[in-house]
Amino acid sequence: MATEEFDGLDANGSLARKRLYGRIFVGVCFLSTLVGVVALALLLADVIYESWGWLSWEFLTYPPSRFAENYLPGGRGAGIYPALVGSIFLIVLTAVFTVFLGVGAAIYLEEYAADNRLTRFIEANIANLAGVPSIVYGLLGLAIFVRAAGLGSSLLAGSLTLTLLILPIVIVAAQEAIRAVPDSQRRAAYGVGATKWEVTRDVVLPSALPGIMTGTILSLSRAIGETAPILMVGAATSMFRPPYSLTGPFSAMPMQIFDWARLPQAEFQHVAAAGSVVLLTVLLLMNATAIAIRNRYDTR
Amino acid sequence: MSYEDTTDDSLVDQRPTAGLETATTNSGTGRTIIEAEDVNVWYGETQALHDISMEIPEQQVTALIGPSGCGKSTFLRCINRMNDLIDTARVEGAVRLRGKNVYDDDVDPVALRRKVGMVFQKPNPFPKSVYDNVAYGLNIQGYDGDIDARVEEALRSAALWDEVKDQLDESGLELSGGQQQRLCIARAIAPDPEVVLMDEPASALDPVATSKIEDLIDDLARDYTVVIVTHNMQQAARISDKTAVFLTGGELVEFGDTATVFANPESDRVEDYITGKFG
Numbered sequence: 001m002a003t004e005e006f007d008g009l010d011a012n013g014s015l016a017r018k019r020l021y022g023r024i025f026v027g028v029c030f031l032s033t034l035v036g037v038v039a040l041a042l043l044l045a046d047v048i049y050e051s052w053g054w055l056s057w058e059f060l061t062y063p064p065s066r067f068a069e070n071y072l073p074g075g076r077g078a079g080i081y082p083a084l085v086g087s088i089f090l091i092v093l094t095a096v097f098t099v100f101l102g103v104g105a106a107i108y109l110e111e112y113a114a115d116n117r118l119t120r121f122i123e124a125n126i127a128n129l130a131g132v133p134s135i136v137y138g139l140l141g142l143a144i145f146v147r148a149a150g151l152g153s154s155l156l157a158g159s160l161t162l163t164l165l166i167l168p169i170v171i172v173a174a175q176e177a178i179r180a181v182p183d184s185q186r187r188a189a190y191g192v193g194a195t196k197w198e199v200t201r202d203v204v205l206p207s208a209l210p211g212i213m214t215g216t217i218l219s220l221s222r223a224i225g226e227t228a229p230i231l232m233v234g235a236a237t238s239m240f241r242p243p244y245s246l247t248g249p250f251s252a253m254p255m256q257i258f259d260w261a262r263l264p265q266a267e268f269q270h271v272a273a274a275g276s277v278v279l280l281t282v283l284l285l286m287n288a289t290a291i292a293i294r295n296r297y298d299t300r
Numbered sequence: 301m302s303y304e305d306t307t308d309d310s311l312v313d314q315r316p317t318a319g320l321e322t323a324t325t326n327s328g329t330g331r332t333i334i335e336a337e338d339v340n341v342w343y344g345e346t347q348a349l350h351d352i353s354m355e356i357p358e359q360q361v362t363a364l365i366g367p368s369g370c371g372k373s374t375f376l377r378c379i380n381r382m383n384d385l386i387d388t389a390r391v392e393g394a395v396r397l398r399g400k401n402v403y404d405d406d407v408d409p410v411a412l413r414r415k416v417g418m419v420f421q422k423p424n425p426f427p428k429s430v431y432d433n434v435a436y437g438l439n440i441q442g443y444d445g446d447i448d449a450r451v452e453e454a455l456r457s458a459a460l461w462d463e464v465k466d467q468l469d470e471s472g473l474e475l476s477g478g479q480q481q482r483l484c485i486a487r488a489i490a491p492d493p494e495v496v497l498m499d500e501p502a503s504a505l506d507p508v509a510t511s512k513i514e515d516l517i518d519d520l521a522r523d524y525t526v527v528i529v530t531h532n533m534q535q536a537a538r539i540s541d542k543t544a545v546f547l548t549g550g551e552l553v554e555f556g557d558t559a560t561v562f563a564n565p566e567s568d569r570v571e572d573y574i575t576g577k578f579g
């Protein structure tokens with residue numbers, strides 16, 4: 001073999017070209033990431049910029065007004081208060097309903113239901129339901145809760161509709177959390193004479209709880225921003241006080257923001273932006289809670 | 301099925317109120333406590349055990365040995381009906397505990413498992429405190445005596461008390477592997493079962509932890525009947541009074557006093573297995 005022909009170790013030629021392709025690929029991937037992050041940052045910056053000067057303590061504690069100047073500092077005071085409280089009530093009620101129904105369904109499907117075609121059919125459909133557009137749930141809520149059950153455009157009807165919307169996601173998240181509980185844990189409890197119910201209560205649920213909570217909170221933070229379903233159910237826009245009964249009218253932040261945004265006066269675009277900042281803040285707080293729970297229990 | 305549902309069953313009546321029986325020696329009482337008769341087990345279409353019959357003596361250590369996959373764990377799970385938890389498993393034949401067939405219709409497996417405790421291959425403490433791990437069985441069985449005392453007694457019997465008495469409130473998962481396994485033994489014996497089943501309890505442990513468990517098993521046999529699966533023949537020879545040799549295909553080929561089985565087995569296949577020609 002002639003040594004002068006041995007030239008495979010220098011950095012020229014095809015290898016260098018391959019490296020270049022590699023770098024280009026990484027660059028493209030990085031840009032893709034950047035597009036998402038930059039778009040989100042721009043959006044946030046724009047909303048905050050638009051709301052600048054319109055966001056005040058009064059905005060959180062006063063009901064809305066027809067006059068834009070009332071929202072400004074030094075005005076008579078106007079804001080998002082009834083819708084903020086309405087959204088919180090809505091989310092708390094929805095949380096209660098979804099936790100009971102979602103965890104119940106997940107426990108049944110994972111721990112009790114026989115592994116047969118019917119169960120698989122139900123599971124596949126729950127997964128499908130998670131993809132149904134929210135306006136469809138709104139129509140369903142209108143037909144079932146508002147009309148058929150005679151609840152009217154009430155807080156209860158609104159939260160039940162949101163429950164339908166996120167229930168499939170909560171069920172799937174809870175199922176995953178329950179499935180992640182090792183069988184060795186179940187066997188340990190059976191081994192000392194636990195009944196199925198005791199195994200579920202003492203071993204499965206405590207271990208699955210952080211996962212269930214994380215999934216539930218993330219779904220709730222989706223629900224709190226949903227406009228279409230509560231629009232269909234008939235959330236009020238000009239509520240001047242928070243909801244006062246389960247069967248009474250209610251307002252919610254997305255609905256209120258939507259209402260401001262469609263007013264003709266340009267000033268109300270700033271008010272809508274201020275409302276969006278409040279909504280986003282609540283949403284981010286909820287997501288942060290979910291992440292905190294997940295981190296706290298993951299690192300055990 | 302709730303606890304209340306099970307209370308009128310003959311195997312549940314006795315709550316664990318009686319203290320630990322203080323037995324005489326490791327030589328046992330000479331009585332048979334578990335009698336398996338023509339036990340056959342299938343997983344789906346595959347038969348895992350063929351016509352197993354044996355009599356397990358009270359307050360002695362009975363070792364089940366044999367190559368991997370020969371059905372030792374399957375047989376062990378027949379005794380406390382843990383096979384019920386496997387959908388595909390089907391058991392035929394009789395396993396009598398003090399004369400009562402545990403597969404009779406009127407036997408509640410939950411009640412049975414309160415009499416027949418189990419320790420698993422991999423230590424599986426609950427993510428609860430050391431104390432709560434040991435007290436778990438007592439709590440669900442509605443024990444109304446002094447739980448603190450029982451927890452201490454169980455931890456002492458499991459040779460763990462001195463090591464954990466200052467960290468009863470710490471998580472059981474903080475313990476070392478060997479300690480975790482002794483915690484699981486304490487958890488199994490706290491409700492004072494009659495039989496303790498152990499499925500390769502030391503196979504995931506280092507030699508020091510293993511020898512601790514072996515010493516412990518010897519002590520346990522003073523109060524309990526111990527049935528232990530092991531794939532380690534020296535271990536079986538060291539700790540057991542009786543040895544059952546299973547061979548591939550799920551047959552029991554030899555059962556008798558450990559000394560006899562190891563010194564001059566009847567079956568050539570067992571001799572080959574014991575002398576290391578296969579398995």
Ligand SMILES: Nc1ncnc2c1ncn2[C@@H]1O[C@H](COP(=O)(O)OP(=O)(O)O)[C@@H](O)[C@H]1O
Binds near residue numbers: 343348
């Ligand atoms: N849950 C199960 N489902 C199906 N087959 C099983 C199951 N458990 C064990 N088996 C089969 O039964 C036979 C005996 O297994 P096992 O009792 O675990 O043997 P050993 O404990 O002696 O290693 C093996 O062939 C194994 O594959």
Ligand SMILES: [Mg+2]
Binds near residue numbers: 372373374499529
């Ligand atoms: Mg095994």
